[in-house]
Amino acid sequence: MSQAPPQLPFSTSSLPPSLASLLLGSLPDYAELHCISNFTFLTGASHPEELIERALALGYRGLALTDEASVAGTARAHHALKTLRERTCEAVERSAARLARMAAGASPDDADDDDEYDDDDNEMWLAAPSSGPGAAAAMADSPAGGAVQPEFLRRHARLLARAEAAEAFRLLIGSRMTLQAGEGKGKGEATGELDLRQRKVSSEVPPEAPSEVPSEVPSGIRLILLAQDREGFGNLCELITLGRRRADKGSYQLYQHDISDPAAEEAHLRGMPHCLALLLPDYCADPDTLRAQAQWCRAVFGERVWIALELLQEHADALHRERLEAVAADTGVPLVATGAVQMHVRSRKPLADVLTAIRLGQPLGACGMALAPNAERHLRMRQRLSRLYPREALAQTVRIAQACDFSLDALRYEYPEELVPKGHTPSSYLRQETLAGAALRYPDGIPQSVRQRLEDEFALIEEKGYEHFFLTVYDIVRFARGKGILCQGRGSAANSVVCYCLYITEVSPEQTNLLFGRFISRERDEPPDIDVDFEHQRREEVIQYIYEQYGRHRAALAATLITYRARSALRDVGRALGIDPGVVEQVVKGQAWWESGHTFVERIARYGLDPDSPAVRQWASLVAQLRGFPRHLSQHVGGFVIARDKLSRLVPIENAAMEKRSVIQWDKDDLESLGLLKVDVLALGMLTAIRRALAMIPNPNPAHPQLPCRMEDIPQDDEDTYDMLCKADTVGVFQVESRAQQSMLPRLQPRRYYDLVVEVAIVRPGPIQGGMIHPYLKRREMVRRTGKLPTYHNEVIRRVLGRTLGVPIFQEQVMQLAIDAAGFTPGQADQLRRSMAAWRRKGDLKRHQDALIKALTRNGYPEAFAQAICKQIEGFGEYGFPESHAASFAKLVYVSAWIKCHHPAAFLCALLNSQPMGFYSPSQLVQDARRHRVRSLPPDVTVSGWESVLENDAVRLGLNRVKGMREAAALRIERARLERPFASVEDLVLRAGLDRHDIDVLAAADALRSLAGHRRQARWQARAAAVQAAHRDLLHSAPPAEGALALPAPKLGQELVDDYASLGLSLKAHPLTLLRRRLAGMGYATARDLARLPNGRRVRACGIVTVRQRPGTASGTIFSSIEDETGSVNVILWPDLVERQRKEVLGAALLGVVGTWQRQGEVRHLIAKELVDLSPLLGRLVAGSRDFH
Incomplete structure (x- = not known):
């Protein structure tokens, strides 16, 4: 697939030569072909996004991301480039609109629309290539002519230049690797000559590799391979997979014969067709070794290989260049300029050194020659490159970049097809199985409304071509159910009647009025997301079934990127800097998980260090840089990628740490950005517990009491169960056992299933940030007290928000409101939903909100109402639950509560x-x-x-x-x-x-x-x-043993x-039983005594800390639970107390609390004013708490 830039929606011309010369000088075009990111773990010192943005800022024509035996960072680089292109195009469009308003008579201030893309970034201006777009023509073509101030015309011209540079920029996909010498392989010699200067890089399909097998180079060969097209990318992924699957997690083993011997394991990779190769010569290698390496490469790759000339301002640069020029002349392999880039700017050199020290497990002072001698391994200015490299070597970079015509947009996911039996099409088989399931779901006959929804879903599924996807998930669930493994789909899949009838989900969308557009929409060009929970103790059976059914060459788990957090960064950087290990551990233990890495400086004096010393400041600076850096790839909790053919031609596969597991090199975000299918095979402990409990209790269903108890046999609307929930007696109950949920239950007073749906969803950051909890509870209390329902603006609002008393709590409600009240299409409403989830990260919610406000006011709704809706929408950026997700979980809440209530x-x-x-x-x-x-x-x-x-x-x-x-x-x-x-x-x-x-x-x-x-x-x-x-x-002949002592x-x-x-527990007594007399003497009351006290009483309580929670929406407040022999007490710790007594807050096992007792109905808690660490009283009896769970 070509990366040729699309036509921009504006006209441009060339800069006048004098202006180009003045601004940029006589700069060579350049594409960086050797660049690693921080996805070459503990080596690269910059994120892929930073490298892309910097390369554009410097006016590069392209950049090859060439991480070590990996393409893990390529999806992020690809997404970053697309985002930059979109931003620059939008900036140009806004600028053109501004010029038009000015030409119509608006003043500059009135015409200004607060353009967020600042064009005064001098570095980004360098992105205009010397032959790029034109400022002069832009001025002439602008709608303002001479009526617009020149500074605005110049600004518009700069934006045009930047946009064209971004559109023309090429991201090359490649990888760096070492090929070791193997044994017993064929031998041969490379022959032939090549004119270096006249040679053209071909983008056509390369000829077959030479028939002879070249002699191997004992010292090994370092290469960069670049994908020319989709076929080349597939070959590259297969080669990386080959090397990774041979080795343990985190390493790889590749041999020269893998790509040179026709009898190799993957013979079609011989010569790496559709790939270009760069030989990376050792800086200190002797001429004979260099010549042997070049001859081997020439024999294997023919004319598709170059020698990388890397001049990094080191002492032997001149000699190194001489040697390579001689080898190039002798072997016919031309030179190309590369930069051995490890960071986007030279200021990352200290971080690069620290990463080296961490990788080697040594302090910086002991790393010696392993550290780079200077900071030249960054993306350098083209002026600097022109002074260092031969012009022809620089020109070769652009030719190579132009020959690589591959983009990740060319990847297309192909679903497994073998599940469709003969005589069926995918659509007919999906329809057959769905209708068979519907007959079981609705034994009294399928309602007409369900039939209509099924037909609507069938039509859209067929239109989008998702039949194989549904059948794949159906096959996995059918296997699990056949083995007696409890499972249940959740998330947006619960919006689908097809999923319900296939027994993928357990919630009837028809009964709960869920929105199918949340799951699939006509406008959204990506596969739907189906999450299925399985019993956590038996999920491995499901995973191994997938591997057996589809083969390890077609199925693998998605990756999860493990990144540095504050504590791990503090520890690793501190060790690398040679700071006393004891001090490092004290600092790490004093660092709370929610704090950024630099906050420790404020407390560093406690550990005997000067907070203003250069060493401490450097420690803090490096920790701040390292936070968020990738540490390694792990396996996703259950996201499977399953392909029709070889998955390893779509993305490399490597071994996971767990036996019999393999993972791909992209995570769930990468897959989503590329539009690739993932089936989530997740583990849920409560499903295991429910299945085990049901096997121990009699069947309560009078229709068949002799049969084993199933979830569907449990009676609905059981009063005793809801009474227990209303009292927050929910230790062990799914989803409602946390401190926050236990505080909410007595206030919400659930009495039916839908109340549990709301309960699950409302104690989430989304509704809290959107200010939805208090209005909902007040309206609920009003309805309970007066019996009067709220009034609504009109019937549309009542239909959408009536079930939550006029307060939008779920994402689906906002989507339905956009459809019914604002006239959005389901696809537009889904875009609004997606912008809700990502607005803090992407910042693109405002334009959707503006469109919603305009549409609502146009349809007669008050602007205040529209603004209030948009304010609540922002809250969903903080993980608001979709209704479909909450509905699925609410079923498990009720079942687990019923079992606890009736069979404790x-x-x-x-x-x-x-x-x-x-x-x-x-x-x-x-x-x-x-x-x-x-x-x-x-x-x-x-x-x-x-x-x-x-x-x-x-x-x-x-x-x-x-x-x-x-x-x-x-x-x-x-x-x-x-x-x-x-x-x-x-x-x-x-x-x-x-x-x-x-x-x-x-x-x-x-x-x-x-x-x-x-x-x-x-x-x-x-x-x-x-x-x-x-x-x-x-002892056979020994005397009889004496009696027992x-x-x-x-x-x-x-x-x-x-x-x-x-x-880990005791059945003899609670630990505080032994301390009660002593604690009573110190004035500490029991949990039972506190429960009887009135509101506002000053009290003292003491207990073993069992829970510490710090929700992200609580503004630094910590919620804790302490337990004694009579019960538990909920404690609230305000931020000022947390900071003042952080040692007690974070470290005490037995905590004394002095504070104010608050009581409102069934809601009781202790507001802490002072804390006392009484842990020494426990001696060796310390029970572990569940901290920040």
């Missing part, structure tokens, strides 16, 4: 067996269950299995709760116990084949009490039994310490 023991057992998941630790779950009269029994080798089980009305903890216990040993215990009960610890050790480690951890967990008595006695017998088992043959039982305090150390 099964609920606890299921949660314990589903760990890790949820908001609360197992200790907190057990404490909460105890308050609901659920008994928990300790692990015991005579009855416990690996997992926890119901034992009558109690929960018997499984051996998996024992820290250090191995599942294989637990299973051996179970098998041996089935034969006959254990008679003693020795019998257990011998028959279950336990080693010293196994028996020690069981004794430490008090799991041998039935066989050996208390913990001390058990430990003694366990060690004796382990010794006897290990030396059975030696009677040891004193440990005290309760020691038992609690040992319980927490081995189980």
Whole structure:
């Protein structure tokens, strides 16, 4: 696909030669062909976006992004270039409109429209090439003629020049790599001569590679490969995949024979057709090695190879240039100028050095020659390049750039097709399966409204060509359901009746009035997004099915980019600068996750450092630069890319850290920007817990009580369940167990399913920022108190906002309002929705808002109403939930709440067996269950299995709760116990084949009490039994053992310490039970005592910190929970207190709080005024909190 620039919507001409000379001098055209970004991890010191913008500013004709065996940064560079082009074109259009207004008589101030794209950026002006667009002609062509002030004409001309430069700029896609020498490959020699100066770079399909296999170069070969077209990009991706899949995560292994030997693993990559090659010679290589490398390249690539001449102002530049010129003359491989670029500006040199030190794991002072001797590895001014390089070497760069005619826009996703059986088209098969599912969903007959929605969706799906996509997701879900794996689609897919009938989602859009345009629209040229949650403990079965069904060459997970945050940047930069490791760790521990990296300077004096010292200032500066830098690629939580053919020709694939996993080199944002399909196969712990709980309880459905209980058998609108929710008794309940949700439930008082939909969505940054919570709650309270519904401007508003009492809470409501009240098309409404989600990042919401305001006022709505709607829209930029998402989650809220309400023991057992998941630790779950009269029994080798089980009305903890216990040993215990009960610890050790480690951890967990008595006695017998088992043959003739030694039982305090150390919880007592007398003497009340107090009372409370939360919308406020033996207390910590007592806020395990008790109905919390760290009272008994979960 060509990158030839489209015709601009304005006329331009050439600059007068005198003006060009004056402004730019006699500058050569140049394209940088060797440039790495920070996606060459811990080497490149600039983001791809920075490199693109800087190259344009310097007037480059193109830039090749050539990260090491990677194209991970190319999507961002591509998007950055497209964005720059759009911005410059829009700036020109606005400028032309301004000139027209001025020509019509408007003053400059009145004509000014606050152009956000400042044309006074001197560097960007350099983007005008010497043969570029014309200022003089622009002045002549402008609508103002002589009536417009010259400064505005000159400004317009500069914008024209910048726009043409951006349109003509080429982004080349390539990669740098090292080819090692291999063994046992064919040999041959390169022959032939080539005229360096007359040679033209061909963009046509290259000839076949030479038949002979060239001799390998023992020292290895460093290359840059550039894709000429779509075929070349596919070859490049395949080669990178080959090297990455051979090696562990983060590395690659490529050999010279991979692209030179016809018998190689991927023979079609021989000679790398449709790619151009640049040999990167070692600066210190001897002439013979250089000649051998060039001859090998000439033999492999023919005329598609150049030698990179890199002159970086080092001491041997002249000698290096002489050598390469001689090699070029001898081998016929021409020279081309490149810059070995690692950063966009020279000021990034200190950061580049720090990255080198981090990569080597050494302080800067020990890196020596590994550090670059100067800052020349940046994008340099063309004047400087013209003084350093031969003009012909510079000219070659532009010829190469022009020969590379590939853009990522050429990529087209092709869906898997094998799911369609013979005799069907994709449309007919999708229709058949959907209607079959509809018959099951609607056993009494499919309603006409549903049939009409199905037909509408079928038509749009067929028009957009998405049938294979739906069938692919359907195939995955069908497999999971066939294996008994709970799953449920969510997100925008819940807007689709087709998805509902295919059992991809569980919410009927027809019942909840969801908006299909949120999922698919005619105007949006990208695939829909379907997220499906699976049980987290069984999702791997689904993932491996996908690999088996489609093959690893066609399916892989999307990447997730792991970036530096404040703490990791502080630690790595501090070590690189050689700062005392103890001080670095203190600073890191004192840095809260929400703070930027430079804030530590304000507190640095506490650690014995001068905040004004150059070293500390440099530390802060480098941390600020490093934050947000890529650290490495990880795997997405479940986003799968599945292709019809080889996925590795679309994007490189590499090994993940997890066994049997592979990932592509682009993340979800890259895929979205390129319009590529991703199917989200996500993990949800609550689905695991629900499936486990349902297996333990009787079926409540009277129609078939003998069948296993299913989610659909649970009765709807259960009063007891809603009573429990209204009291915020929701520890362990899906989505409504957080501090914020527990505070909202008593205020919202949910009594039906749709109330839960609102509850899930309203405690989100979007509704909070949009100011929607208080108006909604006030109207809800008014309706509850008076029975009167709000009045609406008209029926349209009532139909759209009536279900949320006139307050827009969901994105779909704003979209529907735009369609019904403002006359937007579904596609325009979807663009408005997308701008909501990205307005802080992209800043393009205003134009959509302006259009909405104009349309609403034109249709008779008051401007104040339109402005209020737009204000609320901005709130959705902070992660407002779509209604479809909330509707899907609300079902799980209700099901999990019903189980907790009616079967609390099964609920606890299921949660314990589903760990890790949820908001609360197992200790907190057990404490909460105890308050609901659920008994928990300790692990015991005579009855416990690996997992926890119901034992009558109690929960018997499984051996998996024992820290250090191995599942294989637990299973051996179970098998041996089935034969006959254990008679003693020795019998257990011998028959279950336990080693010293196994028996020690069981004794430490008090799991041998039935066989050996208390913990001390058990430990003694366990060690004796382990010794006897290990030396059975030696002890066979020994005298009989003496009777068991009677040891004193440990005290309760020691038992609690040992319980927490081995189980992470204790069933004997709450830790504060032992401290209650002492705490009471210090004036601390219990949670039970506080609950009885009136509003406004000054109180003192103390508890183990179980939760710390700092929502992004809370302006620095932290919400915490402290727990004692009688319950929990919610604590609010205002920002000034957080800053004043940050050590206590962040570090205390046992926290004393002095403050004001606030109570309003069922909403109770403690406003903290002073904090006391009482952690020393716990000794070794420290329970971990769920911080900022």
